[in-house]
Amino acid sequence: MTQIEATEAELAALDKSLLDALTPLASALRARATGLPEDRMWEADPVEVTLSILAAWKVVDAEVERLTAGAARTAGSYGASYEQMGAAWGITRQGARKKWPDAINRSAAAGLEPSAVELFGGSAELFWAPTLGGWRWTGRGADGTHGEADGSVSFGTKETAAAYAGIFLREHAVDQG
Structure with a gap:
């Protein structure tokens, strides 16, 4: 992600906006x-007055x-990595991990690991597409045809x-007899 500065x-x-929001808070605290x-x-x-503002x-x-x-x-939760979060914040991956240690649920992230499907003599890879917020697949049928999930389509579960990858692999199986 490219860091974009505010104008x-x-x-x-x-x-x-911040000063408008701060005024009632500072008044209430004071x-x-x-x-x-x-x-x-x-x-x-x-x-004393400026210390009240500082406290606000x-x-x-x-x-x-x-x-x-x-x-x-x-x-x-949408699949962003600490590297991506660090880039957005202007810090390193390690800095992001230290700043937000619970931002990535390790057990949930483990469930987003890519995996392979081998059927009908072909194979497909299943992977999480964070920008689409879902699962996609890409594969090669036994007949050599390459395929993948259509356009920007993603699926809610792996x-x-x-299942869609399996349909593709079945359609591109090589007849054995």
């Missing part, structure tokens, strides 16, 4: 910390971390992909 306009819009009514809670030493950013930072981890788990 200046996009960053300015993001800054505005009001609870000081016990002052809302119309007076910002009347204080500037250091810490809450936002923790929430962004939580949402980011959720996005990494979602990407992992077994369904195997």
Whole structure:
């Protein structure tokens, strides 16, 4: 995945949105910390006021971390590798694995391993296609014909992909007698 940078306009819009979201949170935190009514809670030493804003950013930072981890788990559930997640985040594969250790369910990932089907003198490989969110197959019949799942078709289970691969292999078997 190519890293695409945000434009200046996009960053300015993001800054505005974040500051708009931060203001009520900072006000609520400041009001609870000081016990002052809302119309007076910002009347204080500037250091105290700015520390309240900093505390609100810490809450936002923790929430962004939580949402980011959720996005990494979602990407992992669709078959993204730590290498791909690291590239999207601008870090190494190892860095992504350390940052989001539970993003890829090892047992689920093991179920996504490619496998082979050999029938009617031909063979096909079944593989998970993460960009399509499903299983595909490619194979060569006993008569030498190459085939694969049509276009952008993917199957919900490995077994369904195997069934379609089996149909192809049967259609391209060499008559034995």
